Amino acid sequence: MMDSFEFTKLAGAVLSALLLIFGTKTVIEMTVGHSPEKPGFVLPAAPPAEAATAPAGAPAAPAASGSGEDVVALLPKANPENGKAIFKKCQACHVSEKGKTPTVGPNLWDVVNRPKASYPGYKYSEAMQKKGGDWSFDQLAHFLHGPKAFVPGTKMLFNGLGSPSDEADVIAYLATLADTPVPLPK
Ligand code: HEC
Structure with a gap:
């Protein structure tokens, strides 16, 4: 049987152990743990990401994606096979089979050289309806490179592909x- 003296010793030992654990933990947190000020000063390093999402195609961002x-300029040598693979990203919103009912975006069958905002029965944004002209290669290139920059107010929620050669390839596929x-243009 454990007498009360032994019990006191045991309880003391347990308490000391707990103190040691929490004490050490506290000391570690105080010395190497994150002090609240540090992350606050790290955050200002983030703006480059913000700059990257700034208006696509705006003069500020040409270095990244042309x-x-x-x-x-890349269209004459564009690769429609590669474009077909890239087009999978567009298929999140676009169908492209002749006569098929549009989904989120208009059907893209026969889109090259057709008048903008003209797919029958599709409800385009006002911005797209007012843009005017046909989807020439040139217009497609500028639109796909930076949809929101080229047609401010478009409801195509897509930031472009980020790679001029991928954009040229997908247009070659269209x-x-x-x-x-x-x-393709010569
Ligand atoms: C998140 C959905 C979404 C994705 C992804 C998307 N689009 Fe669109 N697209 C739209 C919507 C919505 C419109 C209608 C825009 C408007 O009315 O302002 C549109 C319009 C267009 C138009 C104009 C067609 C017309 O009839 O006037 C073209 C061309 C086009 N998209 C090509 C593409 C290509 C190529 C891709 C892939 C690289 C792509 N889109 C990716 C949603 C999308």
């Missing part, structure tokens, strides 16, 4: 989606 003109595929 301009719509770069896309136009050109194949027609009864008579549209030849």
Whole structure:
């Protein structure tokens, strides 16, 4: 049987152990743990990410992904096969089979050279309806490079592909989606 003296010793030992554990933990937290000020000063390092999401295609960001003109320049050598693979990203919102009912975005069958905002029965944003003109290669290049910059107020919630050559390739693929595929510019 444990007498009361032994019990006191045991209780004391347990208490000391607990003190040691929590004491050490507290000391570690005080010395190496995160003091609240530090993360606050780390945050200002974030602005580059903000700058990256700034208006796509705006003059401030050309270094990262070039301009719509770069896309136009790449079109003569664009690769529709690669574009077909990239088009999977567009299929989140677009169908492209002839006559198929549009989903989130308009059906993209035969889109090259068709008047903007003209797919029958699709409700375009006011911004797109007012843009005017046809989807020439040039206009597609500028739109896909920075949808919101080219058509402010568009309801196409997409930031472009970030790569002029991918953008040129996907346009080359769009050109194949027609009864008579549209030849790429020379
Ligand atoms: C998040 C959904 C979404 C994605 C992803 C998307 N689009 Fe769109 N797209 C839309 C919507 C919505 C519209 C209608 C825009 C408007 O009315 O302002 C549109 C419009 C268009 C138009 C104009 C067509 C017309 O009939 O005037 C083209 C061209 C186009 N998209 C191409 C693409 C391509 C190519 C991709 C892939 C690289 C793509 N989109 C990715 C939603 C999307």
